[in-house]
Amino acid sequence: MSTTAVPDVAVAPVDQGFWTRHRKTGAVLLALGLLATVLFGALATGQQARFTLSETEGGAALEINGTVGAILFGVVTLLAGGALLAGMPKRRFTLVLGVGLLAFVLSFLCWQVSAAPEGRNFMPLVNVVRGTFVLALPLIFGALAGVLCERSGVVNVAIEGQLLMGAFSGALFGSLSGSVWVGLVAAAVGGAFISLLLAVFAIRYLVDQVVMGIVLNLLAVGVTGFLYERLMQPNAERYNSAPRFANWEIPLLKDIPLIGPALFRGNIFLYLGLLLVLVIHIALFRTRWGLRTRSVGEHPTAADTLGVRVLRLRYRNVIMAGVVAGIGGASYTLALYTFTKNMIGGKGFIALAALIFGRWSPTGALLAALFFGFADQLATYLGAIGSAIPSQFLAMLPYLATILAVAGLVGRVRAPAADGKPYVKG
Amino acid sequence: MTNSHPVSGSPDKEPATEPALAEAAGADRAATMAAPERPEEPRPSLGRLFLDNLWAANTVTVTVLALLLAMLIGAILIIVSDPEVLATYGYLTARPADALNSSWAVVSEAYANLFKGAILDPEASGFTAAMSPISETLTYTAPLVFTGLSVALAFRGGLFNIGAQGQATLGVILAAVTGFALPLPPVAHLLVALLAGAIGGAVWGFVPGILKARTGAHEVINTIMLNYVAVYFLSWIIVQNGVQNPGRADAISKPVDSSAQLPRLLGADLRVHAGILLAVLATWFVAWLLNRSTLGFELRAVGANPDAARTAGISITKTYVLVMVLAGALAGLGGSQMVLGTTANALTPLVVAQIGFDGILVALLGRVKPWGVLLAALLFGALQAGGNRMQSYSGISLELVTVLQALIVIFIAAPALVKAIFQLRAARAARLQTSLAKGW
Numbered sequence: 007m008s009t010t011a012v013p014d015v016a017v018a019p020v021d022q023g024f025w026t027r028h029r030k031t032g033a034v035l036l037a038l039g040l041l042a043t044v045l046f047g048a049l050a051t052g053q054q055a056r057f058t059l060s061e062t063e064g065g066a067a068l069e070i071n072g073t074v075g076a077i078l079f080g081v082v083t084l085l086a087g088g089a090l091l092a093g094m095p096k097r098r099f100t101l102v103l104g105v106g107l108l109a110f111v112l113s114f115l116c117w118q119v120s121a122a123p124e125g126r127n128f129m130p131l132v133n134v135v136r137g138t139f140v141l142a143l144p145l146i147f148g149a150l151a152g153v154l155c156e157r158s159g160v161v162n163v164a165i166e167g168q169l170l171m172g173a174f175s176g177a178l179f180g181s182l183s184g185s186v187w188v189g190l191v192a193a194a195v196g197g198a199f200i201s202l203l204l205a206v207f208a209i210r211y212l213v214d215q216v217v218m219g220i221v222l223n224l225l226a227v228g229v230t231g232f233l234y235e236r237l238m239q240p241n242a243e244r245y246n247s248a249p250r251f252a253n254w255e256i257p258l259l260k261d262i263p264l265i266g267p268a269l270f271r272g273n274i275f276l277y278l279g280l281l282l283v284l285v286i287h288i289a290l291f292r293t294r295w296g297l298r299t300r301s302v303g304e305h306p307t308a309a310d311t312l313g314v315r316v317l318r319l320r321y322r323n324v325i326m327a328g329v330v331a332g333i334g335g336a337s338y339t340l341a342l343y344t345f346t347k348n349m350i351g352g353k354g355f356i357a358l359a360a361l362i363f364g365r366w367s368p369t370g371a372l373l374a375a376l377f378f379g380f381a382d383q384l385a386t387y388l389g390a391i392g393s394a395i396p397s398q399f400l401a402m403l404p405y406l407a408t409i410l411a412v413a414g415l416v417g418r419v420r421a422p423a424a425d426g427k428p429y430v431k432g
Numbered sequence: 433m434t435n436s437h438p439v440s441g442s443p444d445k446e447p448a449t450e451p452a453l454a455e456a457a458g459a460d461r462a463a464t465m466a467a468p469e470r471p472e473e474p475r476p477s478l479g480r481l482f483l484d485n486l487w488a489a490n491t492v493t494v495t496v497l498a499l500l501l502a503m504l505i506g507a508i509l510i511i512v513s514d515p516e517v518l519a520t521y522g523y524l525t526a527r528p529a530d531a532l533n534s535s536w537a538v539v540s541e542a543y544a545n546l547f548k549g550a551i552l553d554p555e556a557s558g559f560t561a562a563m564s565p566i567s568e569t570l571t572y573t574a575p576l577v578f579t580g581l582s583v584a585l586a587f588r589g590g591l592f593n594i595g596a597q598g599q600a601t602l603g604v605i606l607a608a609v610t611g612f613a614l615p616l617p618p619v620a621h622l623l624v625a626l627l628a629g630a631i632g633g634a635v636w637g638f639v640p641g642i643l644k645a646r647t648g649a650h651e652v653i654n655t656i657m658l659n660y661v662a663v664y665f666l667s668w669i670i671v672q673n674g675v676q677n678p679g680r681a682d683a684i685s686k687p688v689d690s691s692a693q694l695p696r697l698l699g700a701d702l703r704v705h706a707g708i709l710l711a712v713l714a715t716w717f718v719a720w721l722l723n724r725s726t727l728g729f730e731l732r733a734v735g736a737n738p739d740a741a742r743t744a745g746i747s748i749t750k751t752y753v754l755v756m757v758l759a760g761a762l763a764g765l766g767g768s769q770m771v772l773g774t775t776a777n778a779l780t781p782l783v784v785a786q787i788g789f790d791g792i793l794v795a796l797l798g799r800v801k802p803w804g805v806l807l808a809a810l811l812f813g814a815l816q817a818g819g820n821r822m823q824s825y826s827g828i829s830l831e832l833v834t835v836l837q838a839l840i841v842i843f844i845a846a847p848a849l850v851k852a853i854f855q856l857r858a859a860r861a862a863r864l865q866t867s868l869a870k871g872w
Contacts, residue, residue, distance in 0.1 A: 163652075203842075211846040216592060216652055220792055221841050228834030229509070235829035236513035347831075352663075355656055362653060398668035405657035412649040 028099055032090025035106045039087050042113040043080030050076040055119040056128035059264050063128050066263075072120020079113035082106070122391040134383055135268035139276060140342075142379025144169060144350070146279045147334020148357025149364065149371035150286055151197075154327035155204075156366055157290065158320050159303040161426040163219025164204050166354025167226030168328050172197035172335025174230040177345035178238075180248030189248050189340050190333065197332020198325050200226055205324040209317055212428040223354070231347045238345060251275070251341050275337035280372075282330065287368040299323060303422035306429040316429050359408040366421060378404040491799060494850050498843035499811075501850070502836045507539040509835065510828060514538055542826045549821025550814035560701045565817060567704035571774060573813030574707035575600070578766025579791025580798060580805040581718050582633075582759040586651075587800045588722060589755035590735035595640060595655025596763040597788025598662035599633035603764025605666055606632035608771045608779045609675065611688030618691040625692040626710075626768055633764015634757045636662060641756025645749040651756070659788070667781050677778065685779035694773050703774040710769075712806070714762065719802035721758075731755055763788060786834075793841045812837060 050072035058067040070078075086106030094102055119129050148165040155162035162168075175196030180189025200222055207213040238246035251273045259270040269276070290296040298319060301309040306316045331354075339345050356378055363377075364370025385400035511517050517538055520531040548554075550569050556562045579596040586593035593599075607629035616624060640654040669675055670683045677686050694705040722728040733741040734751045742748055770776060770783050794812055798804030819833035843850050850856070 163656075207842065207846055207849075211848050213845045216594075217792075217796060217845055218842075220594065220789070221796075221838050221845065224789060224793070224834055225838035225842070228831050228836075228838055231831035232509060232829045232835055233513055235831060237515075241515075352660060355660065358653075359657060396668050398664040402661045402664045405660045409643070409649075409654050409657050412653050413643045413647045 032087050036087030038110050039084030046113050046117040047077040050117040051120045053120045055116045058128050058130050061130050061132045075116030076113045079109040082109035126391045132267050137383035138379040141382040142375040143279050143337050144334050144353045145357045145360050145375035149360040151327040151331035152361035154323050156425050157303045158299045158323040159424040160324050161215040163216050164222040165357050167223040168197040168200045168331035169335040169354050170226045170350045171200045172332030173339045176336035177248045177339035186249050186251050193336035194329040194332040198328035201325050201328020205321050215426050234347050246344050273341045283368050283372045306424050356404050363408050363411050494847050497850050498840050502839035506836050510539050511535045542828045545822045545825045546818035550818030567702040568817035569814045570704045570708045572816040573809045574711045575766040575769045575787045576794050576809040577711035579763050579787045580794030580809050582763035583791050583795035584800040584805050586759040588735050589731040591651050593759050595658050596791045598659035599636040599760040599763035600767030600788045601662035601666050601784050602632035602636040603629035603767030604770050607768030611692035612686040621691040629764045629768025630761040634761040637756040637760020641753040645752040670779050687777045688771050705773045707769040707773045715802045715806045796841050
């Protein structure tokens with residue numbers, strides 16, 4: 007989706023004159039700050055907004071008067087926006103933007119928590135952090151699958167199908183064998199199967215990769231849905247009762263306040279996901295394989311000239327992507343739920359959004375996935391405290407954020423140059 | 433009697449007597465039938481030409497073979513997912529007839545029901561029962577034509593509109609709200625509701641269009657994202673006061689007034705409605721637009737080569753926006769049929785079903801040509817209608833239809849694969865490529 011792919015259209019002049027991209031962002035932030043200070047400040051009540059460091063109301067807590075908090079954090083956002091508008095040095099841009107947005111969120115939370123009914127005006131931070139990671143987990147796996155694929159030049163719109171097939175085969179073979187490990191391997195194979203189809207059709211038969219991705223998603227929905235209704239529904243005992251991975255508590259680390267209970271008492275998928283982010287990041291930017299992958303994704307002809315086997319590398323990467331996404335799918339069925347029809351429900355597309363929002367890098371994808379997970383978790387929380395904000399609008403947030411990012415309003419994103427272009431030797 | 437021109441008659445012959453003529457004609461016929469087997473024949477007969485073309489990789493052959501391959505894989509799925517049939521494979525070597533018989537029984541029954549539900553039930557008696565399969569097929573076809581045209585039109589303009597689902601969702605929302613909120617006389621009400629649906633879709637198409645034209649943001653990503661925004665917007669608006677059905681606790685809106693509903697074509701017992709006529713009209717319009725109008729020419733020029741089009745003085749910005757607005761309007765019209773037709777008369781979270789995503793498949797199957805889209809939509813409508821009967825009579829999940837549809841399009845999209853499997857001769861294969869292959 008390179009924003010420069012269509013040089014013929016009138017690209018809005020962004021970095022010219024007074025209104026640079028940074029100043030525009032500053033103006034938007036300023037408006038948000040104003041909104042927070044005035045509106046959130048006015049709507050917040052004088053009650054204490056409690057952010058407890060536990061799963062319940064009790065225990066240690068950060069407290070602030072609702073009105074004071076909403077206005078205070080709103081002013082911080084205002085200042086950040088003002089600083090950007092006044093012409094901040096470019097290297098502090100990300101930091102200031104981050105602080106401004108964080109303050110905006112906090113101002114919003116002060117209003118919401120203080121305005122909640124008596125007895126519910128607290129926010130259990132452990133729950134929020136844990137929920138954020140749980141909800142972000144499939145997105146992390148999915149987005150990593152996207153990174154592996156697209157960095158080597160194959161568009162992966164089939165993430166949804168890979169997750170779904172992974173979840174399904176994990177549940178099926180986990181139930182048949184009674185072993186979580188067999189289920190995990192089966193899930194990886196299931197994801198890799200969809201990936202293999204994508205690879206063969208995109209690389210061997212030169213089918214448009216977006217088209218193939220869309221069709222493979224439908225195929226995965228159809229096949230898993232069909233087998234679910236034929237096998238799992240009539241005989242759930244035999245086909246859909248996969249064992250689950252237990253939570254592993256990591257000694258010492260689990261006792262860290264807030265982070266410990268949220269992060270270090272999770273299941274294997276949580277650790278695996280975070281580990282994979284690290285591994286893929288290092289592999290992509292520090293190893294020979296990574297250099298080759300990136301060169302194939304940017305300029306396959308040049309890579310081929312230098313002796314890299316373009317097609318073989320693409321096959322390998324696409325199939326690895328399927329393995330990662332398949333394991334991500336298993337994080338549903340081998341840890342949390344039994345399999346149901348179409349249980350991924352669009353998470354694969356949010357993962358795609360996280361990949362793009364995170365600018366095709368593993369760490370960026372992680373942050374984007376966490377942001378989307380937080381939005382999701384916040385929607386659940388606001389529903390629980392009976393907020394006036396409709397949960398549907400919070401659920402839209404990841405998608406709207408991605409549109410803004412792609413349109414270059416938040417920051418330009420650029421895909422690998424050869425992403426989606428089949429390579430024909432000669 | 434030798435005859436080097438078996439196909440033609442014998443005008444060059446001497447006039448013959450009546451019996452001799454009859455004899456010659458008989459011999460001619462025999463020669464015609466024998467002709468294809470003679471390798472030294474200088475000019476191929478019509479029959480030979482037909483057979484050659486039949487086995488060449490042309491559009492129709494590849495489509496039919498793709499359908500066959502898909503149904504074959506579907507049959508395997510049916511067998512694999514039937515524990516009783518699968519059990520007979522346990523003693524396959526001992527009694528192979530058991531396995532084959534039971535497999536054949538379950539597969540043939542399923543596909544027979546697919547056929548009976550989609551086209552014709554030989555056992556049905558009476559007009560309503562006999563027409564019922566066709567009526568169901570056409571009911572499912574109508575919205576698919578619109579979403580398929582939407583995707584195809586954008587495709588020809590060089591844009592991949594994955595957002596037909598979202599555009600149809602916006603269309604169905606506006607059409608439904610207009611349908612129950614405005615007190616209007618019968619015909620006017622229907623027209624206004626259809627117009628509202630088209631506008632809703634057009635707005636949802638305009639956004640990715642303008643973003644593509646002004647910032648270069650890729651329409652595939654933006655339309656995917658807008659699909660989900662539309663889904664959440666639908667689930668929000670259903671439960672609002674004034675929209676939600678006051679008598680219901682679940683998420684369902686008020687029903688659309690009967691004055692805003694498309695009339696049924698074949699009496700009250702059959703579901704087929706005027707939407708299918710609109711669909712044919714829309715196909716004709718898109719065909720005219722693409723092939724006969726200035727805008728269509730510009731659109732195809734931009735789709736084929738944006739740089740050349742710009743050099744020729746065509747405004748790419750304007751074309752992109754117009755294409756997406758038109759595509760959105762078409763998808764919006766398709767969506768409105770989901771409440772204005774006979775499928776449902778009120779908004780529910782799943783009211784749009786899958787028509788937008790199916791529209792992508794329909795457009796690809798129809799080789800992104802308007803009349804091709806119409807035929808492809810008919811096939812998909814038939815599969816859907818037949819799938820319903822297959823589910824209720826044979827207990828084969830409707831999801832099999834999704835599998836078949838996806839498989840058909842996979843085989844269509846990779847004609848080289850079908851050619852390789854069936855050893856087809858390469859003929860006009862280049863025309864089968866529907867891909868854009870231009871990446872993000």
